[in-house]
Amino acid sequence: MIRTCFLLLISLAGIQASWAQRPSTLDASALDFYLIQAFQARTSTERLPLNHIGVQVQESVSGYLVTAVLEGYPAHDAGINRGDIIESVDDQSYHPVYSFNEPELAAEEFGADSLEHELVVRRGQNRMVLSLLPVFENLYDSYRTATLNSIQEFSVGNKVIGYIRLWGLSRNSNDLLSLSNIIAQLDHCDGLIIDLRNSFGYLDLQHLDLVFTDRSRYFDMAGASGSLTSLASSIGSNIDDPYRKPIAVLVNADTRGGPELFAYQLNKLGRVTTLGTASAGQLGDYRMESTDSTPVLHYQPANELLIDALPFEGRGLVPDTRVEYPYQQTTRGDPQYEAAVNALMGTI
Structure with a gap:
């Protein structure tokens, strides 16, 4: 039997709250930019690689809240979980793109990072110090x-x-x-x-x-x-x-x-x-x-x-x-x- 599928009817305020978390314009400072660019690229050579640790994040007051972790990638292997907050990398405030890629370079100029980085990650009231080597991949x-x-x-x-x-x-x-x-x-x-x-x-x-x-x-x-x-x-x-x-x-x-x-x-x-x-x-x-x-x-x-x-x-x-x-x-x-x-x- 085919079951009718209902669509969500939400208030205008709810729509605005949802889209506040998803900006309508993305530049190369946003991790989502590289995700969407890679999926839209017509050929594999057009997909922009970057150094990353395999997480999705949302900016929070004290860092970036981890919303998802890719299986088999550095964050997953290091034990970072959904709900953790990444506070810093190498004693600098964490940024999902520029903590591992040179901000002075254009996105197509990024190169592979061969150095491990020290991350401070908070889980609840506890902090962990982890060493991670990013991957360079689209x-x-x-x-x-x-x-x-x-x-x-x-x-x-x-x-x-x-x-x-x-x-x-x-x-x-x-x-x-x-x-x-x-x-x-x-x-x-x-x-x-x-x-x-x-x-x-x-x-x-x-x-x-x-x-x-x-x-x-x-x-x-x-x-x-x-x-x-x-x-x-x-x-x-x-x-x-x-x-x-x-x-x-x-x-x-x-x-x-x-x-x-x-x-x-x-x-x-x-x-x-x-x-x-x-x-x-x-x-x-x-x-x-x-x-x-x-x-x-x-x-x-x-x-x-x-x-x-x-x-x-x-x-x-x-x-x-x-x-x-x-x-x-x-x-x-x-x-x-x-x-x-x-x-x-x-x-x-």
Whole structure:
């Protein structure tokens, strides 16, 4: 049975509060600039590499709050967790870009950093001093590698649950094939957790083909422009061997772009449940411009876009089960992940 998916209806004040955390203009001092630039680049050689430690962060009063940590990257290997605050690097205030890259250089001039750096990280009332060597890599490749590093299988009772954190969705043919192979490898699992929290990227219909048996059930789209035009029409056809077992999908306020549409469509299946908090409602495109030879990304909201005859921009997807997990929460355990496991165990 197809379940109706509800969109978040929020007040104007709520929209303003959400967008206050996501500036409509990004320059090379913002870590998000390198993420979006790398995903929008037409070729691998155009993706800008930078030295980084594999975190997403939000600026706070005493430093930068860690909102996500990429599996297998320096911060993860050093034990930095979501909810930690990075206060300083080498006795200087931490900056997510310029603590590891020369601020005097243009973004395309960054070079690999071969030195370890001393970070002061606060967790609750405790401080840690950690030595980290950044990686020099574009964030498209980092997100792809972290996705591969995230794959798990674990037993709960006599059931096996698979897990994958899709840090980014890509329309690259190699990435689509890789994801298809991953889902095939997890096909023996009794249930699957697809973690889309803090994810970004661009949806392709082939992503949905991994789970659906027929494209005729995909969402209707009107008013599409830019990167969304390739999704505006879908041809109904049978799909070979999709994943047919229960799925729990995790989303949060930093689930942006293609991953939001992925979760929205999955939520139409009766064997899929979504958990977490409402997604960003950010389906527009970023346009690259240069101001005084400085590259800047400007966000173009998809205000005219309708998904199944309803607006999505600035509203996002409301999950079936709301589970709060504030970034400031430093207690052990992940209540959203635990809720996903419990939801699957109730159905498999």
